Amino acid sequence: MTYKDLADLIFPNAKNISYYEEKYPKRNLPEGAVVARVAPSPTGNVHIGTIYQGLIARKMADQTKGVFFVRIEDTDQKREVEDGISQIIQSLKNFDIIPDEGMTSADTEIGNYGPYKQSDRKKIYEAYAKYLIEQGKAYPCFCTPEEVEEIRKKQESAKIRPGYYGIWAKCRNITVEEAIEKIKNGEKYIIRFKSPGREDRKIKHHDIIKGNVDFPENDQDIVIIKADGLPTYHFAHAIDDHLMGTTIVTRGDEWLSSVPLHLQLFQELGFKAPKYAHTSTLLKNDDGNKRKISKRKDPEAAASYYVEEGIPSGAVKEYLLNIANSNFENWRRANPDKPINEFDFQINKMSVSGALFDMVKLLDISKIVISKMSAEEVYEKSLTWAKKYDKELEEMLSDKDYSLKVLGIERGNKKPRKDIAKWSDVKENIIYMYDDKFLNKDQEYQYQVINNKEEIEKILKLYLEKYYNENDDKDTWFNNIKELAGELGFAKEVKEFKQNPGKYSAHVGDVSTVLRIALTARINTPDMYEIMKVLGKESIAKRFEKALK
RNA sequence: GGCCCCUUGGUCAAGCGGUUAAGACAUCGCCCUUUCACGGCGGAGACAUGGGUUCGAUUCCCGUAGGGGUCACCA
Numbered sequence: 001m002t003y004k005d006l007a008d009l010i011f012p013n014a015k016n017i018s019y020y021e022e023k024y025p026k027r028n029l030p031e032g033a034v035v036a037r038v039a040p041s042p043t044g045n046v047h048i049g050t051i052y053q054g055l056i057a058r059k060m061a062d063q064t065k066g067v068f069f070v071r072i073e074d075t076d077q078k079r080e081v082e083d084g085i086s087q088i089i090q091s092l093k094n095f096d097i098i099p100d101e102g103m104t105s106a107d108t109e110i111g112n113y114g115p116y117k118q119s120d121r122k123k124i125y126e127a128y129a130k131y132l133i134e135q136g137k138a139y140p141c142f143c144t145p146e147e148v149e150e151i152r153k154k155q156e157s158a159k160i161r162p163g164y165y166g167i168w169a170k171c172r173n174i175t176v177e178e179a180i181e182k183i184k185n186g187e188k189y190i191i192r193f194k195s196p197g198r199e200d201r202k203i204k205h206h207d208i209i210k211g212n213v214d215f216p217e218n219d220q221d222i223v224i225i226k227a228d229g230l231p232t233y234h235f236a237h238a239i240d241d242h243l244m245g246t247t248i249v250t251r252g253d254e255w256l257s258s259v260p261l262h263l264q265l266f267q268e269l270g271f272k273a274p275k276y277a278h279t280s281t282l283l284k285n286d287d288g289n290k291r292k293i294s295k296r297k298d299p300e301a302a303a304s305y306y307v308e309e310g311i312p313s314g315a316v317k318e319y320l321l322n323i324a325n326s327n328f329e330n331w332r333r334a335n336p337d338k339p340i341n342e343f344d345f346q347i348n349k350m351s352v353s354g355a356l357f358d359m360v361k362l363l364d365i366s367k368i369v370i371s372k373m374s375a376e377e378v379y380e381k382s383l384t385w386a387k388k389y390d391k392e393l394e395e396m397l398s399d400k401d402y403s404l405k406v407l408g409i410e411r412g413n414k415k416p417r418k419d420i421a422k423w424s425d426v427k428e429n430i431i432y433m434y435d436d437k438f439l440n441k442d443q444e445y446q447y448q449v450i451n452n453k454e455e456i457e458k459i460l461k462l463y464l465e466k467y468y469n470e471n472d473d474k475d476t477w478f479n480n481i482k483e484l485a486g487e488l489g490f491a492k493e494v495k496e497f498k499q500n501p502g503k504y505s506a507h508v509g510d511v512s513t514v515l516r517i518a519l520t521a522r523i524n525t526p527d528m529y530e531i532m533k534v535l536g537k538e539s540i541a542k543r544f545e546k547a548l549k
Numbered sequence: 550g551g552c553c554c555c556u557u558g559g560u561c562a563a564g565c566g567g568u569u570a571a572g573a574c575a576u577c578g579c580c581c582u583u584u585c586a587c588g589g590c591g592g593a594g595a596c597a598u599g600g601g602u603u604c605g606a607u608u609c610c611c612g613u614a615g616g617g618g619u620c621a622c623c624a
Contacts (some may be wrong), residue, residue, distance in 0.1 A: 041624050132582075145622065152621095161551060162620070190622055194576045199552095200600050215553065226622040233624050257553060257619045278554095283617080285560090290616065322573085326562050329573055343604045351562080354617070361561070371587085415587050448584090494583075512583035524585035 001176045007133040009180055010140060010191070014130040024113050024243045033066035036245045037102075038092075038242075041073045042084025045295055045302040049252060049282055049524040052273065052320050056279065057250050059321075059345045066247070066429050070102030071240060072117040075230040083168035085117070091303040095313045097138045102515050118236050125231040127270065128239050129224055137196075137268050140189040142169040142177050156265045159236070164221045165195065172221055174457060189226035197264055205259050208248065209350045219258040234261055242271040250347070253278040253354075254292075277347050280354040282323070293357055310385045310423025314340075315366035321345070322365070338371070363421040371416040371495070375408035381436035382407075385423035393427040396434050405534045406433045417526055432520045433531070435539050443493065443521035445547055447480070449510040450490075458488060459514050460544040470537050474529045485511045518547035 009529065027035060036057035040050045054070075061068035074080055094098070101111025106425040109116045132138035143151075148164065155162045172194060174182075183189065196218035205213050224235035231239070241249060259460075266273035283290045286297055293301040300306075307315050317340060322328045324345065331343050370378065379397065380541045386393035397403045407430065410417040420429055432438050447456065467480040469541075482492040485508040491497035497507035516528050519540065525531060532540060 039624095043624080073624065081624065141622095148622085155550095159550080192622095208555070213553070220620090223622050228622080230622095232622070252618095253554080254618060255624090280555090281618080291616085323561070326573090329561090330563095333573085355561060358560055358574070364574060367586095410586085417586060419586050481583075507583085509583040516584065522585090526584095526586075528583075 001178060003136045004134050006176050006179055007130045007185055010133060011126045011130040014126040017127050017131045020124055020127060027245045030065050033065050034060045034064040035067045035245050036060050036250060037071055037246055038155055039071040039073050040088050042088060043079045044081045044083060044084060045304060046088055046502060047295055048301055048303050051093060051095050054092050055317060055320055058097050060177050060248065062341060063345060067100050069116065070099040072103050074117060074119045075236055082435055094307055095317060109127045113411045122229060125235060125239055138191055138193050139171060141192045142182055142187050143171055144191045163220045167223045184481065190223050190227050192221040193224050195219050195221050195264060203260055208257065208275055208348055210278055211351055215260045218264050220251045221262060231299060234258065234265060238262060238265040238269055238271065241274055246274045248277055250272045250279060252278045252281055257358065280351055283354045283356050285356055290356060290430060308389060311366050312369055312381065315369040317362040318365050318369065321372060327347050369422045370420045371418045375404050375411050378407045379404055382423045382426045393451060406430050409534060432522060433534065439542060439546060445517050445521055446523060447517055448504045448513050450514050456514055459511055459546055460518055460548060464541060464544060477529050481512055482508050519543050
């Protein structure tokens with residue numbers, strides 16, 4: 001009886017690995033081309049970290065004329081969520097992260113190195129597991145989960161390093177004959193890797209981001225095929241990234257400590273290991289402590305959060321890129337209008353330590369991103385958002401011509417307004433410009449310096465009768481307000497007012513404020529000249545009338 | 550607890566043996582201005598700590614403290 005007999009008994013139908021090695025030949029890519037990927041699990045809300053990883057991987061592939069693919073790691077069926085795959089695809093799409101290969105929907109895919117869903121690759125893993133068993137590098141383990149747990153408890157109470165290794169690996173030295181007999185008797189088993197490692201030896205690893213890291217060798221006989229017949233992450237990672245030709249594995253640094261295991265797996269399988277780039281995790285301040293952004297506790301951990309809030313994907317990408325390469329913001333300042341794919345991303349310049357997620361900064365970036373958009377673009381994007389999340393805003397925007405004018409106020413010039421950080425800000429920003437919203441609602445008018453009824457009435461009436469002409473240019477328009485102020489005994493110039501304390505009760509600015517408040521019921525607004533232009537004379541008159549009621 | 554990683558202002562961070570220790574966000578003040586936003590100018594604010602090495606350490610080494618990660622038939 002040989003290892004081969006055992007392997008044949010366990011995986012009677014598995015193909016020889018040469019079949020797969022030939023089926024998935026080396027990629028024909030230019031020198032230096034990076035094959036990168038993102039490999040999420042369909043376990044629910046897509047994590048912002050997945051977007052982060054995807055962004056980085058996509059960028060590297062683009063910059064080197066390489067390949068970026070998406071692989072679905074669905075080997076944990078217990079945690080899998082219905083719709084999980086489409087959520088992932090959709091989320092990546094929301095951020096314009098489009099894969100060259102991989103899943104394109106829950107059940108379709110493109111590319112020659114598939115299947116790109118691990119549960120569809122079962123046969124492939126079996127072939128390689130069989131290969132390992134034939135070599136005596138893997139073995140069936142008959143320990144039940146309870147037994148393994150017991151071993152762990154013993155180790156803990158004896159203060160010994162826990163795990164399935166060395167003398168604790170009970171099934172490691174079972175003879176082929178015994179194993180075959182147990183299997184024939186119907187005993188349940190899983191497949192474990194027979195680690196050749198020794199804990200007292202060190203390995204050196206050079207990580208693209210973390211630099212040189214030394215670890216003890218792995219000596220754990222980890223599970224490679226679970227009771228459900230599917231592989232564990234470690235095994236699938238080695239097989240898949242080998243067969244799919246991944247050159248750089250980017251993943252969160254929670255994987256860093258598995259590197260010794262993974263390197264060993266590649267070694268024993270006879271594969272060339274990829275390079276690794278372990279990115280720092282996005283952290284969050286929690287009562288003074290830093291911790292990983294968590295799907296469960298933090299809404300901002302979900303990629304969908306940004307969509308719901310209406311933060312443009314472009315802004316999120318800029319923020320993420322800024323965390324990834326902090327020189328991004330310098331580049332952005334020097335190149336305010338270039339698309340971000342022209343930014344030269346350097347993975348080895350990524351920070352070694354984790355960054356606290358800064359929502360304030362994100363929103364600041366978002367303000368700038370939105371300020372550069374045309375009225376048309378703002379219109380389209382906020383409408384798309386409103387259709388899903390805000391019926392009232394959608395209704396307001398249904399008058400497209402008018403909305404375009406409203407959104408065009410102080411936009412498109414050298415110093416565009418920066419008061420919208422997210423689409424959910426839009427409504428509050430423009431609602432007073434819509435007559436049906438403004439006129440039909442009770443408004444509170446908080447007059448400032450000039451606040452007695454008669455004066456206000458005089459200002460509004462006189463302004464409409466005598467000083468407002470729809471076709472005035474801005475200078476004429478404002479001169480008229482000065483004239484109005486003068487006629488009513490207020491200072492025509494603010495300077496004059498300040499130079500002659502006591503002479504005037506108010507100045508032209510105060511008169512403007514009355515107009516502004518009567519018009520909008522707000523103390524602060526964008527440029528009033530433009531507002532009046534958009535409202536038009538009829539609306540202005542109605543608003544004054546309402547203010548005087 | 551073992552192993553691994555990290556530590557520059559409130560936050561993100563330049564720096565890589567000699568710098569007045571950049572910059573961005575936030576914050577404060579001033580200016581611009583009919584309000585706000587923008588913009589401009591300026592202020593306050595940092596090398597966790599103790600030892601080395603060195604003519605000289607934020608930078609190199611060791612310890613301490615603090616933080617993070619990981620130790621599954623989860624990824």
